[in-house]
Amino acid sequence: MSDWLFDLGNSRFKFAPLRSDGRAGDVQAWAHGVQAMSADIAAALPSGGTAWVASVAAPALTADVIAHLRERFTHVRIARTLAECAGVRVAYAQPEKFGVDRFLALLGARALGSVLVAGVGTALTVDLMDADGLHRGGRISASPTTMREALHQRAAQLPASGGDYAEFANDTADALASGCDGAAVALIERSLQQASLDLAPVRLLLHGGGAPALLPLLPGAEHHPSLVLDGLAVWAAHHPTAAD
CATH class of the missing domain: 3.30.420.40 (ATPase, nucleotide binding domain)
Structure with a gap:
C-alpha cells in the first residue's frame, strides 16, 4: 500500500x-x-x-x-x-516552539547549501541555514494576504484583495497590492542582504501559496512549492x- x-x-x-x-x-x-x-x-x-x-x-x-x-x-x-534531524540543527533553545512547517522546509532544503527559505502563507516566515545544516534563526511577519485582510477588517472601504503591483500606484487597489507585496519583498531582501554578509553564496528559496506573486519581484529566487512535503x-x- x-x-x-x-x-x-x-x-x-x-x-x-x-x-x-x-x-x-x-x-x-x-x-x-x-x-x-x-x-x-x-x-x-x-x-x-x-x-x-x-x-x-x-x-x-x-x-x-x-x-x-x-x-x-x-x-x-x-x-x-526536533533539535537535530538529518543534518539540520535548529537554532531555537526550545525546538518544540519552532514551527514544524519551518523545520520541515529546512529538511527539504538541506542538500542545497546555504539557503534563505521564505514561506509565504498566512504568515511570512524567513529562515537562514548554512551549508553545514545549522539554522541561523529567522523572522516571522504577516504575509501580503494577511496584511490585506487585516486592513480590510479595520477599514472596510479598503478591498481585501485585487490590484496589481506597481512601484508607485495610481489606484487604491494597486497601491494596496504594491504596499503589502512590497513590504514582504523588503523583509526578504533585507534578510538576504544580511545573510550574504556572513554566508556566500546564499540561495533564496520561496514556497507557500503566496510565493508566485512575489517571485517576479525577487530576481534569482527559486520556487520550491513542495519544500515542506519534501522535508x-x-x-x-x-x-x-x-x-x-
Whole structure:
C-alpha cells in the first residue's frame, strides 16, 4: 500500500504521494475552513499504508483531519520539530516552539547549501541555514494576504484583495497590492542582504501559496512549492517507526 504526505497549514491543505525515491510526488492543494474539513474534501482523501502528517492548523481542524486519515490509513504518523534531524540543527533553545512547517522546509532544503527559505502563507516566515545544516534563526511577519485582510477588517472601504503591483500606484487597489507585496519583498531582501554578509553564496528559496506573486519581484529566487512535503519525506525516512 502506498504512503502519503500531508501538510496542514493555516489556510491550505496540501498532500502528495511519497515516491520510491524518498521525495514528494505531485502535490494537490485545497483551501480549508478554520475549524473543520468539508465533507467533499474528506471524501476525496487518498488511502494507503502510512499517512505522514505535519500540521500548524488549529487543534480542532488538526484533530478532524487526523480522524479522517485514521479511517483510510493503516498508520498515521505525526511529524514534530526536533533539535537535530538529518543534518539540520535548529537554532531555537526550545525546538518544540519552532514551527514544524519551518523545520520541515529546512529538511527539504538541506542538500542545497546555504539557503534563505521564505514561506509565504498566512504568515511570512524567513529562515537562514548554512551549508553545514545549522539554522541561523529567522523572522516571522504577516504575509501580503494577511496584511490585506487585516486592513480590510479595520477599514472596510479598503478591498481585501485585487490590484496589481506597481512601484508607485495610481489606484487604491494597486497601491494596496504594491504596499503589502512590497513590504514582504523588503523583509526578504533585507534578510538576504544580511545573510550574504556572513554566508556566500546564499540561495533564496520561496514556497507557500503566496510565493508566485512575489517571485517576479525577487530576481534569482527559486520556487520550491513542495519544500515542506519534501522535508516531511526526509523526516519519514529518519523516523520509520514513529508513534501514531
